[in-house]
Amino acid sequence: MGLRWFHYVLWGGLISGMFLLPQVVSNGTLRTMIFANYLAIFAISWDVLSGRTGYVSFGHPFLIGIGAYTTAILTKRFDVPVEISIPVAVVVTMIAGLLVLLPALRIRGSYFALVTLAFMELLYQLVQVIRPDLTGGTRGMSGIQTLTRGAANGYYLSTALMLSVAVSMWLLMKTRIGTALAAIGMNEESVRGSGLSTTRLKAFAFLTSALIAGLGGAFYVHYLGSLAPRALFDINFLFTIIVAALLGGTSTIIGPMIGAFFMTFLLEYLRPVLPGAERYFVYGAIALLLYMYQPKGLVELAQRGFQRLRKGGLA
Amino acid sequence: MIKTALLSGTCIALMASAAGAEIKVGFIGSLSSDTGLSTLRGAEIAVEELNANGGVMGEQITLVSADTGQDPTEGIRAYEYLAETEEVDFIISGSIDDVSLGWLPRMQEYRIPTLDTWTSYIGIIDMVVEDPDSMAPYFMNIASDEALATLYINFGADVLKEKMGWDSVVILAEDTAFGEAITGLVTEALAPVAGIEVKEIITYDVATVDFAPIFSRAQDTGADFIYQVSSVNSQVVSSQYVKLQVPMAMTGVNVAALGMEYWEDTGGAGGGISTLSPVPSVGFRLDPASQEFVDTYQAKYDSRPLLPHFNGFNAYHGLKQAMAAAEEAGGFDNVEGWAEAMKKQDLVLELDGQLWLRYAFWGDDEVEPVTGRTYPHNIRFDLSEPFDDAAPSMVVVQWYEDGTAAVVYPEKYATGEFTLPSWVKQ
Numbered sequence: 001m002g003l004r005w006f007h008y009v010l011w012g013g014l015i016s017g018m019f020l021l022p023q024v025v026s027n028g029t030l031r032t033m034i035f036a037n038y039l040a041i042f043a044i045s046w047d048v049l050s051g052r053t054g055y056v057s058f059g060h061p062f063l064i065g066i067g068a069y070t071t072a073i074l075t076k077r078f079d080v081p082v083e084i085s086i087p088v089a090v091v092v093t094m095i096a097g098l099l100v101l102l103p104a105l106r107i108r109g110s111y112f113a114l115v116t117l118a119f120m121e122l123l124y125q126l127v128q129v130i131r132p133d134l135t136g137g138t139r140g141m142s143g144i145q146t147l148t149r150g151a152a153n154g155y156y157l158s159t160a161l162m163l164s165v166a167v168s169m170w171l172l173m174k175t176r177i178g179t180a181l182a183a184i185g186m187n188e189e190s191v192r193g194s195g196l197s198t199t200r201l202k203a204f205a206f207l208t209s210a211l212i213a214g215l216g217g218a219f220y221v222h223y224l225g226s227l228a229p230r231a232l233f234d235i236n237f238l239f240t241i242i243v244a245a246l247l248g249g250t251s252t253i254i255g256p257m258i259g260a261f262f263m264t265f266l267l268e269y270l271r272p273v274l275p276g277a278e279r280y281f282v283y284g285a286i287a288l289l290l291y292m293y294q295p296k297g298l299v300e301l302a303q304r305g306f307q308r309l310r311k312g313g314l315a
Numbered sequence: 316m317i318k319t320a321l322l323s324g325t326c327i328a329l330m331a332s333a334a335g336a337e338i339k340v341g342f343i344g345s346l347s348s349d350t351g352l353s354t355l356r357g358a359e360i361a362v363e364e365l366n367a368n369g370g371v372m373g374e375q376i377t378l379v380s381a382d383t384g385q386d387p388t389e390g391i392r393a394y395e396y397l398a399e400t401e402e403v404d405f406i407i408s409g410s411i412d413d414v415s416l417g418w419l420p421r422m423q424e425y426r427i428p429t430l431d432t433w434t435s436y437i438g439i440i441d442m443v444v445e446d447p448d449s450m451a452p453y454f455m456n457i458a459s460d461e462a463l464a465t466l467y468i469n470f471g472a473d474v475l476k477e478k479m480g481w482d483s484v485v486i487l488a489e490d491t492a493f494g495e496a497i498t499g500l501v502t503e504a505l506a507p508v509a510g511i512e513v514k515e516i517i518t519y520d521v522a523t524v525d526f527a528p529i530f531s532r533a534q535d536t537g538a539d540f541i542y543q544v545s546s547v548n549s550q551v552v553s554s555q556y557v558k559l560q561v562p563m564a565m566t567g568v569n570v571a572a573l574g575m576e577y578w579e580d581t582g583g584a585g586g587g588i589s590t591l592s593p594v595p596s597v598g599f600r601l602d603p604a605s606q607e608f609v610d611t612y613q614a615k616y617d618s619r620p621l622l623p624h625f626n627g628f629n630a631y632h633g634l635k636q637a638m639a640a641a642e643e644a645g646g647f648d649n650v651e652g653w654a655e656a657m658k659k660q661d662l663v664l665e666l667d668g669q670l671w672l673r674y675a676f677w678g679d680d681e682v683e684p685v686t687g688r689t690y691p692h693n694i695r696f697d698l699s700e701p702f703d704d705a706a707p708s709m710v711v712v713q714w715y716e717d718g719t720a721a722v723v724y725p726e727k728y729a730t731g732e733f734t735l736p737s738w739v740k741q
Contacts, residue, residue, distance in 0.1 A: 028400030035392060128490075138495050140387070142416040143442065149424055151399060225420030228387035228413045236386075271396060275380050276346040 002174060011167060018159050027151035034151070034223065036264035037158035041165050041216035043244040043256030048169060049209035050242075051250035052178075053202060054185035055104050059116030060241055062123050063100070063210050065232045067093040067217030069127060072144045072227050073134050082145060082222060090214040097210025101203055108188075124233035140228035147222045154223055161219055162257070165212055170253040172208070181205050182251060243287055249297025258298045263287065338371055338641070340634065341397035342380040343390065343418065344409030344433070349574050349620040354409025354432045355380060357623055357630030360611055364635075371638045372646065379403065383410055387417035394418035398425040404647040405429070405637055407630055412436045412493060423449040426650050428657075430454045430637055432629035435593070436496065437461040443692045447679070450692070451654045456633045456674060457593050457626065458696040458708035464500035465686055466698050466708045467591050470724045471509035474711075474733055475566070479741070481539035483512040487529060487552070487567075488544040490518050497544045497568055505542075514538040521547040526555040534563060543567035543588075550580045557584040560738040566590070566711070573597065575622040578718045586716030587736025589723065593625040594672065596712050598720040598730055602664040602671045629694075632674045636660040658692075673705040702727055 022030055042064060050056045070089035074080035080088075103115040127135040135141070148154045172178055180201050183191045192198045221227050231237065240263065248259025266286060270279035294301050342358055345351035362376045370376055379401045381393035390410060397403045398421065406422075406429040408415060415434040419442070422429050429452055431439070437459040443450040475481050484505065488494040498516060505511045514536040519529055533541050541563050545552050549571030556565055569590040571577050575597055577585050595605060608631050612623055620627075640656035641647050662674040677683070677690040685698040696708040702725065711724035713731055721731025735741060 026400070028396065031392075031395040031399050128495075132495075138491060139413050139416060139436070139438070142419050142438075144420075146420060146424075224388070224391055224417070225424075226387065226391070226417045228417055230413060231387040231389075231417070234386070237388075268392075268396070271381070275382050277382065277384060280384075 011170075015163055018163065019156070022152045022155055030151040030155040032264060032268045033261075034154050034158045036261045037155075037162040038216060038220045038223070039240065039244055039264055040162050040257045040260035041212060041220075042241045043248070043260050044165055044169055044253060045209050045212035045216060046241050047245045047250055047252075047256045048181075048212065049205050051245055051252075051256075052173075052181040052185055053205050054188075055108055055202070055205075056113045057100065057116045057209075058113045058238060058242075059100060059119040060213060061233050061238050062116070062119040063093050063096060063213035064217035064220070065120075065123055065127075065229075066096045067214030068221035068227055068232060069135060070214075071218040072141055072221050075145050075222075076141060076143065077134055082147065086215070086218045086222075089218040090211055093214025093217065094207050094210045097206045097213075098203070100210070101206040104202055104206065105199060120233050120238065124229055127229050127233075135229075136227065138229065140226065140230075142226040144221055144225050144227060146225045147219070158219070158223065161215070165215070166253050166257060169208075169212070173253065177201070177204065185251070243291075247287055247291055247297055249299030252297075252299050255297050255299040258302070262298060338374050338376045338405070338638075338647075339401060339403040340376055340378045341401055341403035341406045341427075342378060342409070343393050343397060343406055344380075344383055344414075345385045345411075346380065346382040348385065349576065350411075350433055350570075350624050350626055351383075351385075351409040353620055353624040353627030354407060354630040356612060356616060357432075357608075357627035358407045358634050360608065360615065361631045361634040365638055372642055376638070383414050385411055385414060387413050390414035390417045391421060394421040394425075398427055403427065405641070407432065407634055407637075409433045409626055409630070412496075415439065419453070422452060426452050428452045428454075428637065428641075428647050428650060428653050430456060430630075430633050432456055432626040432633060435460040435463060440690055440693050444689060447691065452650050454633075454637075454654075454657055454676065454692045456629045456676075456694040459690060459693050460496055461500060461686065462683075462690070462693075462696050462698060462708035463591060463593065464497065464504065466725075467501065467711075468504045468508045469698075470591075470711050471505055471511055474724060475540065476509050476511055478733070479540075479564075481511065481564075483514050483536075483538040484540055484542045485514050485533045485536045485538035486516040486542045486544065487533060488516060488518050489521050489547055491521060491547055493546040494518070494544045501542060501544075523548065524551060526552055527559060530556065530559060530561045534561070538563070541565040541567070543569060546570040550577070550585075553577075553588050554581040554584040556588065557581070557586060557736070560736075562739055564735050564739050572712065572714055572720075574620050574624055576619050577714065577720075583718065585714050586718070587714070587734075587739070589711055589713040589733065591709050592712045593708070594706050594710055594728075595625055595628050596710050596722060597622065598712050598722045599710065599728065600666060600671075600722075600730060602666040604664050605672065628672075629674075632662055636662065636674060654692075670703055671706065675705070700725065700727065 046060050067089045070092045071085040074085035075082055100116055104112055128138045148157050180196055184198060188198055244259035244263050245256040249255025267283050270282055342355050344354050362378050366375050381396050383390040383393050397406055406427055408431045412434050415431055435457050440459050486498055488498045502513050506513055543565055544567055549569045566589040572590040573592050605628055640653050640660055643656040644652035647653055658676050663670055664672040673695055675695040677693055677695055679691045682689055695705040697705040707725055710722045710728050712720055713723045713733055714720045722728050723731050723733040
């Protein structure tokens with residue numbers, strides 16, 4: 001896998017730093033970081049599928065929603081313990097991920113994006129009309145069991161989850177499978193020509209992406225304690241996930257993490273200055289400018305800065 | 316020399332500490348909607364008046380706001396911001412139903428006394444019934460939607476059935492949580508109580524811009540009138556009803572028609588429509604205390620909403636009651652003590668020597684005689700004439716074709732007559 005000593009140092013530093021953070025920052029900041037952690041999980045999940053293979057999914061809230069609704073219904077309506085409901089939610093989401101795979105066997109590009117968008121809209125409509133006694137209908141569900149109380153506990157849980165996902169995906173992408181997935185994004189025909197089964201590789205990417213989305217969605221809903229279809233199957237939620245991945249840098253693991261933290265904190269720090277809808281305008285404008293200036297994302301900016309420092313140091 | 320410096324330092328620290336002592340109120344709601352702004356401004360005026368009179372428990376009150384953008388997840392983040400970053404003592408909410416449902420688990424966790432002035436979802440009162448301990452910090456000073464619908468059924472029986480002679484209705488409802496709830500409540504009771512048959516329920520998307528096919532389908536049902544349930548895109552359906560001169564009467568719930576800007580928003584094409592409204596509404600005669608609030612409001616703000624919606628009144632009176640309860644309980648930290656003191660708050664506002672509005676709460680075990688159930692932590696309302704125990708849960712407001720509005724039901728509060736649009740034949 002080509003692991004080097006500095007990989008261990010960097011990951012170790014990041015993990016230690018994040019777990020020491022509650023000692024130095026306020027609870028308000030921790031709450032913001034919890035949302036950033038979940039957004040990072042969703043952005044990594046999107047990137048595994050779309051950033052790597054080039055199959056741009058507009059239906060990611062569909063997968064997150066399946067995970068969230070499954071565990072919410074099981075725990076609230078049937079008193080199933082979360083130790084069981086969360087794994088079940090992940091499995092159900094992976095099955096749903098195979099549904100998303102089906103159109104990808106025949107189409108790609110903007111057509112694939114539109115079909116996946118339809119999945120999200122379909123689920124949005126379905127949860128409101130089919131068994132609203134279970135789903136809570138248009139109002140959603142409140143009083144869903146939460147796994148933690150207090151900012152620090154919620155932070156530790158979400159950080160552990162996010163870092164587990166990030167490290168696992170980073171290791172996976174260092175393998176030959178990761179290389180093959182990235183190759184699909186560059187030229188699917190060539191991958192097929194080299195004798196690899198692109199269908200199997202795509203199925204693997206879709207299932208992995210669904211696994212992360214389901215896991216993230218399930219833990220997310222047990223953090224929120226409530227679930228509203230209007231917020232979950234929302235185009236703004238979808239764009240936030242995609243923009244976090246794009247802004248941070250696609251086809252990387254650290255990129256979606258940086259993008260998620262940058263966007264969440266930017267929006268939250270604008271709140272005291274611009275309490276109304278104006279902050280969304282400023283936030284959108286900053287994101288747009290950054291993306292126009294550096295389409296490869298903040299990761300690329302950081303790498304260039306690091307290289308300049310090294311050159312400066314050597315000179 | 317050292318002693319003097321230490322003494323001065325201590326004095327400065329104490330003064331700084333005293334100056335920093337304050338009661339912090341957080342507003343949670345949409346800063347871009349008329350209803351959200353009504354709550355915020357009502358709270359602002361109440362805070363200014365309380366501060367001018369020396370504050371609460373000798374401390375000045377400050378108000379900070381957190382925008383929800385009417386999004387449930389943003390609502391959770393806004394509540395967390397108020398609780399963890401601003402560390403507020405009390406929260407006043409101008410949130411819609413699913414946004415309140417979103418932040419309720421946070422309220423249960425932080426146990427910050429919270430007053431909802433806009434959400435009317437009966438499910439939240441049910442949560443107070445089922446889990447009184449964790450819901451102790453929560454109060455709702457608008458009549459719950461079940462109470463609104465119950466009195467509306469009386470309007471159906473007294474006016475739509477008896478006076479107008481209508482036997483059937485077609486419901487046009489926006490595809491929203493609010494639309495679903497009101498439609499359910501109305502359909503369950505309209506037929507058995509008022510004797511009005513529901514011919515069909517037509518649900519439409521909130522982004523609908525062409526209502527001609529929907530009105531055409533409504534006419535095809537052969538119903539006597541349309542019952543409209545609209546809370547998001549109310550101006551469009553109203554103005555198209557007028558412009559198309561749909562030959563059926565249309566009443567129901569039209570949230571846009573609850574504000575004075577309705578006439579302007581519909582381009583003057585909003586006449587002939589009536590809507591259920593919580594109190595006080597447009598066209599509502601105001602008691603002297605509420606009128607004084609409106610005068611202050613209009614002198615202070617020159618942007619919409621020019622007249623506060625009902626929740627602006629609720630915020631104004633409710634915030635003062637919450638502060639009075641805090642004074643009695645010795646602050647907001649003892650949530651149970653504050654909640655007990657809040658339950659004792661009772662503001663009776665009279666007009667012409669009779670009870671007109673009342674800001675009080677139902678007792679925990681007190682059964683409302685018409686519905687036969689309890690409404691703990693919900694504002695006290697009255698569902699039957701002569702409304703001598705509290706204000707009615709709702710009134711019916713009629714917009715006329717000359718741009719004026721009046722209350723047409725119940726009779727005690729009526730300032731005008733229920734009429735049909737000029738193009739509709741009886």
